[in-house]
Amino acid sequence: MQKAAIERNNEVIAAQLAPVGRETVQDRVYSELRRALIGGLFEPSQVLTIRGLADALVTSTMPVREALGRLITEKALEALPNRSVRVPPITLERIDDLLRARILIEGEAISLAASRMGPRQIATVEGLLREWDEIRALKHKKDVDREVTLNQSFHFEIYRACGSAVLIPMIESLWLQSGPCIRVAIYAFSEAGEVDTARYHRTMVSALASGDAQAAREALVADISRPFTFLRSKLQSAKEQT
Amino acid sequence: MQKAAIERNNEVIAAQLAPVGRETVQDRVYSELRRALIGGLFEPSQVLTIRGLADALVTSTMPVREALGRLITEKALEALPNRSVRVPPITLERIDDLLRARILIEGEAISLAASRMGPRQIATVEGLLREWDEIRALKHKKDVDREVTLNQSFHFEIYRACGSAVLIPMIESLWLQSGPCIRVAIYAFSEAGEVDTARYHRTMVSALASGDAQAAREALVADISRPFTFLRSKLQSAKEQT
DNA sequence: TCAAAGCAAGTGTGATCACATATCAAAAAT
DNA sequence: ATTTTTGATATGTGATCACACTTGCTTTGA
Numbered sequence: 086m087q088k089a090a091i092e093r094n095n096e097v098i099a100a101q102l103a104p105v106g107r108e109t110v111q112d113r114v115y116s117e118l119r120r121a122l123i124g125g126l127f128e129p130s131q132v133l134t135i136r137g138l139a140d141a142l143v144t145s146t147m148p149v150r151e152a153l154g155r156l157i158t159e160k161a162l163e164a165l166p167n168r169s170v171r172v173p174p175i176t177l178e179r180i181d182d183l184l185r186a187r188i189l190i191e192g193e194a195i196s197l198a199a200s201r202m203g204p205r206q207i208a209t210v211e212g213l214l215r216e217w218d219e220i221r222a223l224k225h226k227k228d229v230d231r232e233v234t235l236n237q238s239f240h241f242e243i244y245r246a247c248g249s250a251v252l253i254p255m256i257e258s259l260w261l262q263s264g265p266c267i268r269v270a271i272y273a274f275s276e277a278g279e280v281d282t283a284r285y286h287r288t289m290v291s292a293l294a295s296g297d298a299q300a301a302r303e304a305l306v307a308d309i310s311r312p313f314t315f316l317r318s319k320l321q322s323a324k325e326q327t
Numbered sequence: 328m329q330k331a332a333i334e335r336n337n338e339v340i341a342a343q344l345a346p347v348g349r350e351t352v353q354d355r356v357y358s359e360l361r362r363a364l365i366g367g368l369f370e371p372s373q374v375l376t377i378r379g380l381a382d383a384l385v386t387s388t389m390p391v392r393e394a395l396g397r398l399i400t401e402k403a404l405e406a407l408p409n410r411s412v413r414v415p416p417i418t419l420e421r422i423d424d425l426l427r428a429r430i431l432i433e434g435e436a437i438s439l440a441a442s443r444m445g446p447r448q449i450a451t452v453e454g455l456l457r458e459w460d461e462i463r464a465l466k467h468k469k470d471v472d473r474e475v476t477l478n479q480s481f482h483f484e485i486y487r488a489c490g491s492a493v494l495i496p497m498i499e500s501l502w503l504q505s506g507p508c509i510r511v512a513i514y515a516f517s518e519a520g521e522v523d524t525a526r527y528h529r530t531m532v533s534a535l536a537s538g539d540a541q542a543a544r545e546a547l548v549a550d551i552s553r554p555f556t557f558l559r560s561k562l563q564s565a566k567e568q569t
Numbered sequence: 570t571c572a573a574a575g576c577a578a579g580t581g582t583g584a585t586c587a588c589a590t591a592t593c594a595a596a597a598a599t
Numbered sequence: 600a601t602t603t604t605t606g607a608t609a610t611g612t613g614a615t616c617a618c619a620c621t622t623g624c625t626t627t628g629a
Contacts, residue, residue: 107408107590109612111396134580147613150581154353154393155400160496166349167621168581180494186493193431250421251428251504254402255497262493349620353584376610389583392611409591410611575628579620580629597604 111148114138114254118152122161122232124263125268132171133162149217161261172265172267177289180266184313187259190252191240192302195289196248206246207294213239214286221283239286243293257293270312281311353390356380360394364403364414365502366475367510372403374413375404403503414507417490422508429501431495433482434550437531440487440541445503447486449536455481456528463525481528486537512554512561523553 118138121127139149139282153170156162163173173179217235220228244256285308292300361378362367366431381391397410398404428527459477462470479502484500526548534542 111612126331134530136580145614146581147615151396151612152394155396158397165575169621182491182493189431224453249424249428251402251424251501255428255500258497259493267425323497353582378610387584388611389585411591412611449598570629572629574617574625576622576625579622582618583618584615586614589612590612591600591610592608593606594608595606596605597602598602599602 099236110162111149111151114142114144114148115152115155117142118156119161119261122156123237123264124230125264125266127172127265129172129265130168130174131317132165156261159258159261161258161264172174173262175266175269175316175320180313180317180320183259183263183266184310187256187263187309188306190255190259192306194244194247194249194256195293195300195305196298197249197252199293199301200298201248202243202246202293206242207290209248210239210242210290210293214290215285217283222246230268236282243289265311266316270316282308285311292314336478347445351390352386353393356384356386356390356395357394359384360398361503365479365504365506366455366495367508369414369415371507372416374407376411384508394463397516398431398503401500401503403500403506415504417508417511417558417562419559422555422562423502425505425508426552429498429551430548431480432497432501433486434548436486436489436491436494436498437535437543438540439491439494441535441538441543443490444485444535446486448484449532452481452484452532453485456525456532459525459528464542471488485531508558509554512558524550527553 105245127133133153135146135150135153138153139146142149153162155168157164160173162170164170172296213235217232217239218237220231241256244253247253285304287302289308292298292304341372343448369375375395377388377392377395380395381388384391395404399406402415404412406412455477459474459481462473483495483498486495489495527546530546531543531550534540534546
């Protein structure tokens with residue numbers, strides 16, 4: 086009986102081959118729409134149609150409608166009584182509501198992460214910070230998309246360390262809801278704003294490295310508050326003009 | 328021109344007729360599954376099939392698969408790599424994780440509600456409390472479903488007063504995730520447990536009536552912690568036996 | 570000239586079909 | 600007797616169709 090030999094051969098094969106994964110079309114559509122939403126590629130109040138998205142993503146309507154349904158339950162999109170779906174419009178109340186929730190939950194997450202991040206994770210986020218500096222150094226073209234992605238990686242690398250399978254999906258939902266809002270703030274941000282962001286991020290990392298949960302939380306609150314307060318004042322003045 | 332007369336006639340009709348509403352089949356399926364999950368009608372680790380649910384709910388597969396997808400994104404259900412879906416199993420870590428998140432978010436919600444609930448809302452929750460007492464008074468049959476519904480109404484009547492369109496869906500998601508867990512605790516609860524629940528609820532109401540956010544939060548934490556710690560010790564001992 | 574009716578294109582929803590994969594028990598091979 | 604193979608059934612996924620409703624423009628009527 087060559088059972089042992091076969092077993093050994095299978096193990097060798099398993100070591101060489103990476104799992105191919107079986108992502109469905111629906112999952113890819115969902116991920117793509119998430120990416121677009123968080124990146125602020127859709128404008129607030131923009132309406133989305135199933136067939137339109139299906140054409141744009143080169144699939145049929147079926148995966149799109151299922152992805153839209155999922156995004157609607159996450160409040161990342163909004164179902165109108167007309168049965169059409171749009172990205173939620175910005176209001177003053179919504180901005181304050183979102184910021185409060187983000188401070189509450191992301192603050193808790195980073196506070197938990199402070200006592201759980203090892204040198205390994207600290208090094209990773211420091212690497213992301215360095216990568217960011219490099220991009221800002223050669224500032225010929227405004228690679229906003231790259232910065233958004235990097236910012237997202239930075240934050241979620243920290244949140245992932247909090248070890249909560251419940252909090253992280255909630256934070257993802259909050260980012261999904263905030264995405265269309267803060268994009269307009271990002272575009273309007275001057276060089277000064279980005280310098281601030283980098284400083285807050287560095288403060289967060291050093292606080293995390295020393296296990297100072299309170300300092301990390303405060304730096305995070307300052308970081309995520311800034312685009313919201315900026316957007317708030319902008320909306321406020323726009324409202325007064327009318 | 329009888330335009331004014333027509334207008335008046337239309338208003339009369341509008342006053343007599345109630346909006347008929349256009350709830351889709353998918354929405355009804357979703358609501359029904361939510362109710363079942365929060366009520367703990369499904370057991371942890373139970374697998375659900377699209378066609379099975381479609382038969383049980385007397386519809387086709389289409390609305391069911393969409394409802395399942397939405398519940399999966401809310402983490403109320405879990406998609407296995409086999410592409411089958413089940414209600415998430417209970418683990419010690421998950422219990423602690425859920426309780427921490429619920430204390431954080433529902434605590435914030437009730438704290439906000441404390442300064443926003445008027446006499447009108449206070450009266451409503453007091454009415455729910457009285458209704459509960461009546462049910463407990465004629466305790467011939469264990470109407471657990473009714474108590475679960477009443478408990479849910481009580482809490483969400485308060486949460487709704489917090490005025491946050493962001494926090495409330497998150498709390499709903501947390502209840503969806505907790506439902507299958509706490510059902511086993513509810514069944515095991517003795518009469519003593521229910522008396523405690525009623526006491527905590529009364530404490531909450533009087534704290535809310537006097538606008539004492541801190542006291543309301545503490546009573547809430549005690550209320551929602553109890554089934555979790557009960558379940559925790561039960562799971563702990565079951566684990567030690569093996 | 571302007572409001573109301575009518576028409577046509579577009580859109581979401583649900584049903585059904587086809588296909589690939591998963592599951593499990595019976596049969597075959599060792 | 601145990602393991603492997605095989606075959607039948609069940610299940611999720613995506614495509615397509617039919618239907619109802621919405622929307623915006625054109626046409627009709629006052």
